Amino acid sequence: MIRKFLMAFATVAVAAVTAGTAGTYKVDLPNSTQLDGQQLTAGHYKIDVVGNNAVFHNGKKEATVPVKVETASSKFGQTQYLYNHQPDGTLKLEQINVGGSHTTLAFSE
Numbered sequence: 001m002i003r004k005f006l007m008a009f010a011t012v013a014v015a016a017v018t019a020g021t022a023g024t025y026k027v028d029l030p031n032s033t034q035l036d037g038q039q040l041t042a043g044h045y046k047i048d049v050v051g052n053n054a055v056f057h058n059g060k061k062e063a064t065v066p067v068k069v070e071t072a073s074s075k076f077g078q079t080q081y082l083y084n085h086q087p088d089g090t091l092k093l094e095q096i097n098v099g100g101s102h103t104t105l106a107f108s109e
Helices: 002-019
Strands: 023-029 033-035 039-040 041-048 052-059 061-066 066-073 080-085 090-098 103-106
Touching: 023 103, 039 041, 039 061
Parallel strands: 033 090
Antiparallel strands: 023 041, 033 039, 041 052, 052 061, 066 103, 080 090, 090 103
């Protein structure tokens, strides 16, 4: 009886912890971009979503920016990037639709 209770408690605890984190994503930014006033060069990034922030990791470089995680009704076949062209010619990253998932990472300032 106690064993069943502990197993049920552990399952609920794991579900609660998992619900509080949005996950880790790996993306390849095809273009250098501005994101929340920070310059990110083109390249491979690991993105950890923690609460309302996305932490971009590229080697030893790290950038933390506000993010809104959205869920689409269907999976994205490939990763898609939405950029906004700025008057000075730079690109501002607006959102990433993560390929193979239902996840959209929306960035705003």
